[in-house]
Amino acid sequence: MNAVGRHNQGNLVSPQAQTDTLEILSFLDEFSDELEDALDILAPNAHLRMVLHLLQGNFAAKTVTPTSLISASRVPYATANRRMKEMIDDGLIEMRARTRTGKSFSMHPSEKLLAQWMQLSGRLRRLAASRFGGQPETQDSRDYYFGGSYAAAQSIPPLRVLPEPLKVPGGIRVLVHGDPTFMVMDNLKRQFEQVIGSDISQRAFSIDRLREEALRNAKRDRSRYDIIAVDLPWIGEFAEKGILMPLEQVMDLSRLDPSDFHTAGWKGGHWGGRAFGVPAQTTPELLFYRRDLFAEAGLEPPATTDALLHAARTLHDPRRGRYGIGWNAARGTALGHTVLMTLADFGQPILNLPRIAGGFDTDHLAEGDYRATIDTEAGLQAAEFLMELLKYSPPDILSMSWYERVRPYAAGTIAMAYGYTLLAPYFELDESSPAYGQTGYLPHPAGPGGSPVAPVGGYVMGIPANLAPDRIPAAVEALTVFTSPEAQKLFVQNGSRTNPRYSVSSDPEVRRTSSIFEAVDGMAWRDELQFWPRPPVPEICDIIQICGEEFHDMLRGIVTPREALSQAQDRADALIRQSRTNVI
Template structure:
């Protein structure tokens, strides 16, 4: 980043309604382009690139946990307010925002600037991932996948190979669990973190979430087996795992408080950060045992209700997503550009890249429905009831399936 340009970055922790009031007032006074985003290393980097793309004071950034960010964006855009110009959206949230008509179509600007910013370097699968109903709505910023993090020194000392199946994972977690170090991390904070963890189990052990007609199958025999194993695995997780998301699990790995577990690619570099990590060089990675962990293509979208110059905003996003920017950002996230995905130097420079490529091959995205996050609110609530022993696994999943069908029927998913 150019030294003379400084970002205006807020780390939000307050309730979204309170944040919105304060943020809208201050940003409006500056007449700035207002960007809100989830807080994680890759997105901190890319939002800084947006700040760099325009003169000092033109861009303000607000970073927060993803649940607060999506709640704030939903409140703002559902009221058709112009208090937000740019919003970070993961793949599942993107579909809901696009279906609600809250995002600005980018097709004309994409065509106008595709040569200047080499937008054809994005694979068609990535462009499809940021498109809805035939229109592009988001600038792809990162391809993310979940990896299996593990303490190589700890597993080597115990004579345990990195697990390749869920049963091997369970056995390793049980053997390594101790009062000093949990056998595995586990992120079950509702909704996003818990849904990510459950998604892995539902694919690696279960049959997935839905049949071809969007009828729930997560409560069938295989689904019950999957969540039963999740419950059993929780015995080897750190205390408080039901309130842990990515930040908490990252810290548990960095501080040597857990031996292994599922975590995002974007958290890999933090393991080797000597200012934060006590396990520099000790964490290694493989594709998640059993496959089926989440793969996501995320990006930044322009609010339909923004009063900013949308062409200027688009160019700001394109600068942040340029090949040069993404080459530098590759230490934080897998860049969704063909020229970089095929760069052998990246695999040599960043030791977690080979595992990430394997994980991309075996991973699965969330179901392609705009309402999946709403389904996730239902499902994770009942999964947590099962994991904590409040309800039997089968009964909890049956209740979740019934409520899911009721929701989807009310939204027109099924023929009457």
């Protein structure tokens, strides 16, 4: 682990965080300086100077006042004041009151100005490429997504400020998971505060502590949080226990444009046909593999579990400090998730879900007619596969969990790793990583009886049921902003590798940041993104824990695979029976 310790994991901010739009803004600003310095006869263009200042302030989350805007114009005060009024009258500038008296204002680019600027910036880039050279783009299958053309896709404009600031005592309070995507949101706090016109307080916890805090918060008379992040498998439990508010009670869901969300992610926020959360990050678990190492060894990307084991065996070389594969094998929650996903690789869900085209049906789980399916022939194949995988894993694999499996991959000590896309910044944004620019992305290789599947994980954002009524309108507005295409694009541009929306995946600027978005879209097109491997029944967290305990004993050699399956099945059956008894 010393190699991992030396590896720089601290900086997860994208080197491409400065977008094309910002680059062109900077270019025009400097170009204007050069023109005015070179030719004395040229007078400053007040409109252009004020537009540049206004947009730069918006993107940098800096307050722009009438005084600073006039100063940026570089023309006399009276002239600048007239030009500013012309821009306001033309609908290019929005003014938002900064004080209760309404005598002090901040200035913001309007939706009209942002849209016009996005169009202009795209034209300028294409014009520069055609006049000064650039690499022509090839047309191939990557240009299309769900019947639409990426080349024809429009860039999503930047976030615009709300017309009226949110008036809520103490600001918006958010409870989230401490992962790279939500940390990007925290890094952008100033910008989001400017957008909503209110302070934002964000608390982040590990996955188990996040659930504990959400459950603890539900017991309070009034919620301490306006919005909470909820792991997809928790939805059933949180809905049944009345922890989350059904969203249709407090908002018009059409405002969210539900059809724009990845189907699996949007369905994941529902229970009993009702929406309890809005996708904030949709992050499938994929197989990360080193393309360079595979090429050197003459290996093809594995599509089956047998091919995966062959690749792991071939690349496993402990004497040189390199191991075949990393995965979640720590006792409890981490390994429990691996068990559920490995069952899915062999074509079986953890519950007796009815088979439908493209997978298994989860729409009727709220009716309660389900049982655990662990001790089966497919379950035995999955258990034996994990035992075999153990042979080509690092020596500390049985304590390896969420981040520990990806950090050594980023450090170059592991050739493959199962990991959520949200963890990709550990190697995608670190040029010193041996995996930087050398990583391929695959769905889980399939076992006999299964098909390639990319189990969907991630978080939705919901509103606590015990939130004070006077805070609900502000929570709804903040939730809409945080999950909007504009916000999701901003997260990606600043290092996130998760995305719940089709429109964001099709954005040309987003696609340039990482090949992971193209890969995930391809999986969605092939119907490999699946929600059913972790069905969100109220008992799922305990079932995951049970599997993580029994299979850990199996991996340690304490029990056989058949014994682990039998004991996990018995405990899961007893759990579900007890749960139904408590309901009655």
